[in-house]
Amino acid sequence: MSHHVDLSNLSKVYSTPKGPAVIVKDFNLRLAKGEFVTLIGHSGCGKSTVLSMLAGLNDITGGAIILAGKELVGAGPDRGVVFQSPSLLPWYTAYQNVMLGVEQVFFTASAAERREIVEYYLTIVGLGESMHKRPAELSQGMRQRVGIARAFALKPKMLLLDEPFGMLDSLTRYELQAVLLKLWRENRITTLMVTHDVDEALYLSDRVVCMTDGPEAEVGEVLEVKFPRPRERQAVLDHPDYYQLREQLITFLEDRAHKHRPAPVPNAPVVTRSPAAEPTNRSAPALVGRV
């Protein structure tokens, strides 16, 4: 068994009054055990749909997912999920939120052992002091830390992250990326993360999988990210390959992701461009220019 996770010909079709709407078509992806893979693409391209099918929160229309040799049916705590919103139950403290999952998975463990697990993971994500606070008393970043602790505390076979830092400010995002990387390094859990942040993808992953735009989204391009681990953010930024990889990703997102769109007429936009027209241009030249 060489692959830990195998998504083969995965498809998602919704039937609508106007006929079937194909969101994801023949999506193929394999993850080795312990690998960190990022799924990147434009908003609404179907990357979250792939993730939620993996999580078992969305029915699979076609194809199959095999995790550790078994075909997945439905949701379960063998996959730790971190959602975009922290999704904590507001009537429970951080501790109780993590405990809810730990009780499910470690039902044979003693109460003391379970308490140890919960406290360990909450301390590691930096909530040792505030583990008995309710989500309302925690900042958005701290809530997401609880979400991460909850996912890791389940000792899942796989970790699914759905734009986990999308709602955070960039400083908090950097902090949490480091927390995530540390936990991942210690536990080596196979991870699939959805994001649309190119830098985040490069900093965290072993491979970046670019998805084409939906409908009928599929794998567009796969980039190997071979920065040495353990990674320091500055070292990654200073790496000679960094900007080349970054540009490759952005170029894909700017041009090749739109496989269904007609190619832009050469020169025409340049001639007519005015500051007012800039926002509709998906700011492509600006981004590439910065690189």
Place this chain on the structure above:
Amino acid sequence: MKSFKLDWLILPLLGIALMMLAWQVSSKTWAKELPTPQKTWEVSKDYVIKPFERRGEMDQGILRFTWYSLVLVAKGYALALLIGTPIGFCLGLSKAFTKTFDPIIQILRPVSPLAWLPLGLVLFLGAGKQASELGALFTIAICSMWPAVLNTAVGVRAVPQDYLNVAKVLKLSRWKTLTKVLIPATLPYMFTGFRLSLGIAWLVIVAAEMLTGRPGVGGFLWQEYNSLIYEHIILCIITIGLVGFVLDRLMSLVESRFKTA
């Protein structure tokens, strides 16, 4: 108008004073049978000053009557919540259940307590002496349960998908999903329903007592009307209003506790 110091106290008192004036003027002019405020107080003061005195079956202090009514309301209301809340959950969770029973609920909901009570008495005819109490309980329960039912259903449908996803991912059992996710998430809605239900239960008690002649504020009111002691009608109305107001405030307190959770 600009707010000033103590306006929270002075303005309501002003409102009451104006109301008393209108009452006074009415009883002196177009409503000769309406007792004036002074007369009402004189005739009623025995019932207010010695609120728990018991002189006879239908001649007792006003708080004693209120107590009888409250006990009956508490029983009927408890029955309404015990039946209504689970129905609300079923409505919120199952589309088939909603399709099956929603039309019936919508038809039964607007029926007046005055219409239910005779049916309640008929249902418990075999109970003998207890018939009037059981009939009243039946009426209170069936009239007051709808807000609890409907608000619970709305609350269950409004549980954020995020919370349900957590339950799904953790593979919580149905029981755990209910007790740890659905019920806590629905509580604020449930308590809004409970508060509205309590208001209705208190409305119904008076009608029920009037028709059955049970001792209580409503029964007393009806008896004094028949005995032509109109002052006591006003005493009862004020008491009913005050008690209803206090009940609503108390439920609001409980409700707001759950709102912040």
